[in-house]
Amino acid sequence: MDVLIHLFVGLHIIGIAALLGGFLTQMKAMGRGTARFVPGMLHGALTMLVTGVALVGLNQADHHHVNTIKIGVKLALLIVILGLVYVKRDEETVDKSQFALVGGLTMANVFIAVLWT
Numbered sequence: 001m002d003v004l005i006h007l008f009v010g011l012h013i014i015g016i017a018a019l020l021g022g023f024l025t026q027m028k029a030m031g032r033g034t035a036r037f038v039p040g041m042l043h044g045a046l047t048m049l050v051t052g053v054a055l056v057g058l059n060q061a062d063h064h065h066v067n068t069i070k071i072g073v074k075l076a077l078l079i080v081i082l083g084l085v086y087v088k089r090d091e092e093t094v095d096k097s098q099f100a101l102v103g104g105l106t107m108a109n110v111f112i113a114v115l116w117t
Helices: 002-025 027-032 039-061 068-087 096-115
Strands: none
Touching: 002 027, 002 039, 002 096, 027 096, 039 068, 068 096
């Protein structure tokens, strides 16, 4: 079971990398006001959602303690991220504040995962 959990943690990190990497590559365009949500950002957020839910289930099945408040906060942030990226995915440009919000919430999600013990 540990191997399966570690596999899903790796896939979860790949999802974070896709979402945050898409944001970081668009930062220069954000300064010009031409930033957009690239498809990799949507795929990364969806990967995070699916693997995160799977990780909660796998950890509970393996009788590990799951901090449900932490998971709930992370899920709420991810739903906001996913909603913004999904709704604005076909627009040529995205408002700077919305784009920055997605990047900020993504980084907050990472720091919650790492620092909240």
